[in-house]
Amino acid sequence: MTAGATGPMTGEGERPYPAEVYSVVVPTIGRRCLDDCLSALAAAADPPPHEVLVVDDRPDPDGPLDVSGAGPLADRVRVLATHGRGPAAARNAGLREVAAPWVVFLDDDVTVRPDWGARLARDLAEAGPGTVGVQGRLTVPLPDDRRPTDWERCTAGLAEAAWATADMAYRTRTVRAAGGFDERFPRAFREDADLALRMMGEGWGLVRGSRATVHPVRPADRWISLRTQRGNADDVLMSRLHGSDWWFRAEAPRGRLPGHAATTAAGLAALVLALAGRRRTAAVAAGLWAAGTAEFAWARIAPGPRTATEITTMLATSAAIPPLAVGHWLAGHLRHRGAAPWGGRS
Numbered sequence: 132m133t134a135g136a137t138g139p140m141t142g143e144g145e146r147p148y149p150a151e152v153y154s155v156v157v158p159t160i161g162r163r164c165l166d167d168c169l170s171a172l173a174a175a176a177d178p179p180p181h182e183v184l185v186v187d188d189r190p191d192p193d194g195p196l197d198v199s200g201a202g203p204l205a206d207r208v209r210v211l212a213t214h215g216r217g218p219a220a221a222r223n224a225g226l227r228e229v230a231a232p233w234v235v236f237l238d239d240d241v242t243v244r245p246d247w248g249a250r251l252a253r254d255l256a257e258a259g260p261g262t263v264g265v266q267g268r269l270t271v272p273l274p275d276d277r278r279p280t281d282w283e284r285c286t287a288g289l290a291e292a293a294w295a296t297a298d299m300a301y302r303t304r305t306v307r308a309a310g311g312f313d314e315r316f317p318r319a320f321r322e323d324a325d326l327a328l329r330m331m332g333e334g335w336g337l338v339r340g341s342r343a344t345v346h347p348v349r350p351a352d353r354w355i356s357l358r359t360q361r362g363n364a365d366d367v368l369m370s371r372l373h374g375s376d377w378w379f380r381a382e383a384p385r386g387r388l389p390g391h392a393a394t395t396a397a398g399l400a401a402l403v404l405a406l407a408g409r410r411r412t413a414a415v416a417a418g419l420w421a422a423g424t425a426e427f428a429w430a431r432i433a434p435g436p437r438t439a440t441e442i443t444t445m446l447a448t449s450a451a452i453p454p455l456a457v458g459h460w461l462a463g464h465l466r467h468r469g470a471a472p473w474g475g476r477s
Contacts, residue, residue, distance in 0.1 A: 151233055151255035153300065156225030158186045158218045159239035161196060164349070169200035169208075171242035176204060178248060180235070183208045184225040190215030219312035219322040222296065226303070226311050234303045236296040237344075238319070241269075243298070244343045254340030255300060263305050263335035264327065267298030267344045278436045281445060282355055286348045293382035294327035294337055298344040305335065313372075313473040321365040324381040328373050329473070331380070353444045360455040363388060364463030371470040387427070388460060391453035394423035398454070424450050 155172065159165045165185075172183070187196045187210055201208045211228065213221045222236055233255055237243070244250075247267075254265045271287040273279045279287065289295060309329055316322035327337055366386075369377050378385050397419040404413035428449035435441050 151252065152181050152231040153233035153235050153251070153255065154229045154231040154303075155180045155183045155235045155237055156186065156222055156229065157183065157237050157239055158188055158213075158221035158225070159196070160215075161187065161189045161192070162239055162349075164240040164347075166197065166200035167242050168237065168239050169198060169204070170202065172237070172247075173200070173202040173204045175243045175245050175247040178252060179204060180207060181231040182229075184211060184228055185209070186211045186213055186221040186225045188213045188215055188218070188221040217314065217317045218319045219314045219316050223311040223314065226307055229303045229307075232303055233300055234306070235298070235300045238297040238346070240347065240349050241297050242345045242347070243267075244345065247342050247344065250340065250342035251300070254342055258338070259336070261334075261336050262338055263330050264294065264299060264301045264337040265340040266294055266337065267300075267340055267342045269295060269297055269344055269346045271346050271348065273348070278434060280435055280441055281431050282351050283348045284434065285356075285359070286346070288384070289346050294323055296323040297346055298342070299323065300340070301330075306330070309333070310473050315368060315467075315470070315473070316365055318361065318365065320362045321369055324377075324383060325369060325372065325473075328377060328381055332373075353440070354448065356448045357451055357455060360452060360459050363456050363459040364466060367460060367463030368467045368470055371467050372472065388456055390423065390427070391456040392460075394420055394427070394453040395457045397423060424453070427453070 157165070157168060169183075169185075172180075183201060183204055185196065185198055185208060189196075192212070196210050198205070198208050198210060209228070211224050213224050225236075226234060235251065251267075254267075258265050269289050269292070271283075271290050273283055273287055289297065306326070309326075311326075312322045313325050316325060330337065366388075369381075373380070377383075397416050401413050401416035401420055404410075404416055407413075428445050431445045431449060432442055435445070
């Protein structure tokens with residue numbers, strides 16, 4: 132395949148879009164959804180990728196990674212191992228091996244649409260010389276027989292996310308020269324926004340393409356919202372690297388950290404005042420804490436299914452989230468107080 136090859140047929144029998152050569156990188160921790168991801172890619176990849184680099188980031192593999200879902204793309208699949216270093220490091224490992232001028236990053240829990248390959252060819256062909264990246268359009272299926280849960284609504288926010296590597300194409304050489312993804316972001320959170328801001332800071336453009344990819348809501352336990360508060364530390368790193376206005380430039384929602392800080396402060400004040408014997412003032416502080424917690428809980432309960440399980444979960448987690456969020460934010464300030472621009476080279 133060459134960069135000048137013609138693209139997929141249109142309904143009129145014409146081939147108006149050049150099929151730019153691309154590779155696909157899929158980081159994974161061996162979840163079952165990888166099979167669906169590879170199967171959908173194999174069915175939709177017309178023109179096919181130069182190669183598919185599946186990066187096995189399982190910390191302790193108990194056997195070879197199953198990539199049989201790739202089907203007709205099996206001869207183009209290579210498996211790399213990163214042994215639990217996180218999604219940023221896994222993508223960088225794939226990026227180092229890419230031979231094609233474009234690299235498309237896919238998450239292992241997405242499924243591309245049947246016309247994905249044809250639309251990708253058009254997206255890449257239409258990318259001007261000043262465009263370094265083209266994002267796919269994400270859709271998140273939600274239940275149509277009930278209101279979505281808090282976790283489902285959180286996942287649905289990906290449909291509006293900017294530059295998400297769930298489906299993001301980049302010019303290989305340019306991103307590699309920039310050092311790839313910052314591996315100080317340990318989770319699948321903010322590392323894609325960081326790379327996008329670095330590219331835009333160098334004068335490159337990023338655009339949304341026409342191809343579409345489905346991002347299902349992955350299964351999660353009742354306490355997933357508590358674990359996601361770790362992202363507050365990553366937000367601190369973003370501020371260190373890109374300034375306090377990075378939210379606006381990355382098109383990211385600001386979140387509720389100021390409110391969480393106020394609620395946490397009220398709760399701590401109530402405890403300290405009570406221990407000091409100042410019961411009346413402690414009661415006022417406790418009332419402010421209760422009001423802040425109740426407002427937060429209702430904001431999560433009201434748009435949801437309002438089942439007993441969901442309401443109980445929202446009440447419990449809404450009390451725990453504010454101090455957790457503040458704690459991770461403070462830890463981020465300690466961890467990243469001397470953070471310098473990413474110096475990695477992929």
